[in-house]
């Protein structure tokens with residue numbers, strides 16, 4: 001199935017600008033994308049776990065990865081690895097539905113030929129949060145970040161190039177996709193503590209898929 005097959009019967013996603021090269025694509029990921037089945041398959045092979053930051057803090061967000069490379073953190077630092085440190089096996093392959101929606105969203109935001117080699121899968125339960133950070137463990141900043149929200153709504157914080165700049169507060173719902181790249185690639189961002197408003201399909205959780213070109 002081509003990308004076009006996936007999107008022909010969908011309304012074009014309304015686009016909101018968060019910056020020159022930063023966009024929210026509302027309802028871009030449709031339920032027919034089979035993304036939820038993909039998450040289930042990934043988690044069977046590489047379960048969600050709470051990782052520890054170099055500062056010794058256990059993350060409230062549980063995470064796993066799929067694709068050639070996966071993002072990890074432990075007391076010795078942040079890095080991408082080809083193997084899941086929990087199982088010693090390669091990270092599960094990126095489901096084709098994941099890669100298709102990531103490429104299509106990147107293209108819709110003006111980033112042609114995005115080929116993600118890493119997909120970080122984050123799971124937020126009520127109260128979980130992600131503090132302000134930059135995605136900067138990737139080798140090449142010319143590729144954008146594509147971030148897909150599933151399940152419970154969240155307040156995404158999108159700041160500037162320094163931590164102290166004010167943040168825009170963006171309400172992200174099931175199916176919304178945020179893409180940032182170009183001059184906005186290193187903008188600080190995070191997620192406010194998740195409110196407990198269960199989602200009809202996913203219940204009391206939010207799943208976020210973050211696609212990167214890491215290697």
Ligand SMILES: O=C(O)CCC(=O)C(=O)O
Nearest residue numbers: 120122135147191208210
């Ligand atoms: O959950 C989100 O919307 C953002 C996730 C994120 O920034 C990350 O995984 O680096």
Ligand SMILES: [Fe+2]
Nearest residue numbers: 133134135189
């Ligand atoms: Fe991030």
